Amino acid sequence: MDGYLQILIELIFGYIALFALTKIMGKTQITQITPFDFISALILGELVGNAIYDNDIKFQKVIYAVVIWGILIFITEILTQKKKGLRKLLEGKPSIVIRKGKIDYGMLKKAHLDINQLQHLLRSRGIFSVRECEYAILETDGSISVLRKSSYEPVTIRDLNLPRSPVKLPVTLILDGEIEADNLLFIKWNEEMLFNEMKKFGIDSEKDVLYAEWREGEELFIQTY
Template sequence: MYLDIVIKIVVGLLALMTVIRILGKKELAQLTPYDVIYTLVLGGILEESIFDEKVKISHFLLAITTWALLIFLIEKATKKWDPIRVLLKGEPVKLISDGKLDMKKFNKNHLEMEQLRSALRKQGVFSLREVKDLFLEPGGDLTINKYIQYEPIKNGDFPTKATDQDPTVLLIDEGVVKEDILTYIGKDKKWLLTKLSEQGFTDIKKIAYCEWSETEGLFVRSY
């Protein structure tokens, strides 16, 4: 019994190392949902098999070998045929193009505005006005192309004047006014409607995104 457990653990470790080798040298953030499924299922097979005396070593070897072979074939197929790669691995989705939001793609990928703002802040972007193009990668990461005026200063660039910017708050999220945020910043809906009308927006339902900061004012994107 004890020998079987030891053998299963050793075989399981070797199988896990093989799967990781097949998947290639990726960081955790680069793993696609299917890569995670591969390792989770393998871990489940290992966990269920180690302490179950009814599962013989031969059965365990067959399961591990079959699973590793399937992963290998799928990885080869995704490299050889693009349609299969797109189906299983996914492809980058362009959510923002030249500053314009594609709300159909936002909704298709179940991405909420607050989720987006949180992900942007982690990359040092505190306003959507900085973003020219935005891609959602297959692994769930965001890739950002900023407008040139918001890019970091490089050698040879000498700005004439630099000012601090206040953090932004989300006032309208897909046609819905965030009343609690308005209260938080000491404003009301009447103030918001006035500011929107000054920019030519009269129907809140047609606004996909609206943020505000003390230094920059309103930034609005319609559907």
């Protein structure tokens, strides 16, 4: 029974310590988490976990370690606010992954990001087609900021008194040099039809294509490596 009571006390004190530390460090630790912040959170959890499951470690020492770690993080936050060089080292810097409407493949590789992940991030910003994007910036917390092309900026149809047009979903046909066979079937195309469209752009092989996208009523969008 004493063992259960000790675990209860340690959990309560650990909860209070972590909660207080989170409040001190501010909301950016959660909403704008960087790799350094992620590691910091793991270490904080490990410190409290050690107190619960390792009987050789006194809980007072763990509280002391949590406080010291919190002070170090707090000092680091102050330094990153004042020293730009240190800020780049600990937090990284944003990367432009789409520049002037073109995917920067080299920057994607440097950021360890593939085309599928880029598409996912764009969709999270309400952009379902690469052709709508003029610039896309991968932020240090893993999110993406997007600047649409002027022709794709949202407008209020009601204000312009324009008739509503049906929404057309773009379909990826080639990704990283490979044909998406299921998507071809979805739009009722075959490889011959796809190659005929590619030849209009002077492209003979799908291996040369980084990304190809189809949307009903529009020209095929193709970007090579």
